[in-house]
Amino acid sequence: MRLDVFSIFPEYLAALDVSLVGKAAKSGLLDVRVHDLRDWTHDRHRTVDDTPYGGGAGMVMKPEPWGEAFDSVMPGDGPSQPRLVVPTPAGRPFSQDLAYELAAEPWLAFACGRYEGIDGRVAAHAAERMQVTEVSIGDYVLNGGEVAVLVMVEAIARLLPGVIGNPESLAEESHSGHGLLEYPVYTKPPAWRGHEVPEVLLSGNHKLIAEWRHEESVRRTAERRPDLLAAWGSSLAAEDDAAS
Numbered sequence: 001m002r003l004d005v006f007s008i009f010p011e012y013l014a015a016l017d018v019s020l021v022g023k024a025a026k027s028g029l030l031d032v033r034v035h036d037l038r039d040w041t042h043d044r045h046r047t048v049d050d051t052p053y054g055g056g057a058g059m060v061m062k063p064e065p066w067g068e069a070f071d072s073v074m075p076g077d078g079p080s081q082p083r084l085v086v087p088t089p090a091g092r093p094f095s096q097d098l099a100y101e102l103a104a105e106p107w108l109a110f111a112c113g114r115y116e117g118i119d120g121r122v123a124a125h126a127a128e129r130m131q132v133t134e135v136s137i138g139d140y141v142l143n144g145g146e147v148a149v150l151v152m153v154e155a156i157a158r159l160l161p162g163v164i165g166n167p168e169s170l171a172e173e174s175h176s177g178h179g180l181l182e183y184p185v186y187t188k189p190p191a192w193r194g195h196e197v198p199e200v201l202l203s204g205n206h207k208l209i210a211e212w213r214h215e216e217s218v219r220r221t222a223e224r225r226p227d228l229l230a231a232w233g234s235s236l237a238a239e240d241d242a243a244s
């Protein structure tokens with residue numbers, strides 16, 4: 001997979017050079033290219049923003065640098081086009097399902113905006129030649145798209161074959177599709193500062209361990225995400241109906 005990231009703070013994306021994503025890039029599983037949007041400005045101040053039409057607080061990112069950057073890095077007459085992902089507070093919620101969907105793309109481009117946002121014509125113009133998906137990583141407010149891209153790239157990269165050591169672990173994680181939050185995990189020592197590892201986990205009885213883990217998943221989900229528990233219960237009922 002090729003990933004192009006556009007930002008006025010390219011150094012923000014340095015985190016993509018380390019850990020899981022960095023290893024994937026070094027091993028050739030990922031081709032990560034970070035671009036400084038200001039490279040496509042032509043004035044002394046390398047201006048990327050201007051006042052908003054219609055008034056209002058703050059500044060808006062000018063369309064011209066984006067258009068020139070996209071033309072340069074992903075030419076309209078090229079053999080293929082990326083899928084453009086644009087973080088925005090007004091976007092479609094990012095989810096594990098969307099992470100899987102994006103992980104299936106051969107080429108992704110991410111537009112990290114700042115200020116009050118990117119001129120709306122940038123996404124509209126890009127949509128004339130590539131799929132554009134505006135995404136939000138959650139119902140809270142950030143100062144720009146870079147953090148959102150780091151979140152999405154990590155969630156996507158770990159789904160790519162060969163990126164994480166044990167693909168089986170993907171199936172047991174929270175939000176991995178079985179609908180429940182994952183159970184708590186423990187390692188040595190068996191006792192630590194007056195806290196013991198649950199005895200069942202030391203029993204070697206795999207049936208009891210599996211039962212305990214499921215019960216913990218249900219308990220945690222009921223406590224922290226009753227919405228997920230309701231959906232999980234409905235999916236179980238639907239499976240039973242289908243089986244009967």
Ligand SMILES: N#Cc1c(N)n[nH]c1-c1ccc2c(Cl)cn(Cc3cccnc3)c2c1
Binds near residue numbers: 088091114116137
């Ligand atoms: N994804 C996501 C996401 C999220 N979950 N919170 N904030 C953002 C996000 C993403 C992109 C931008 C761009 Cl471009 C500018 N800002 C600052 C801003 C703040 C409030 C209102 N308008 C713009 C962004 C915030």
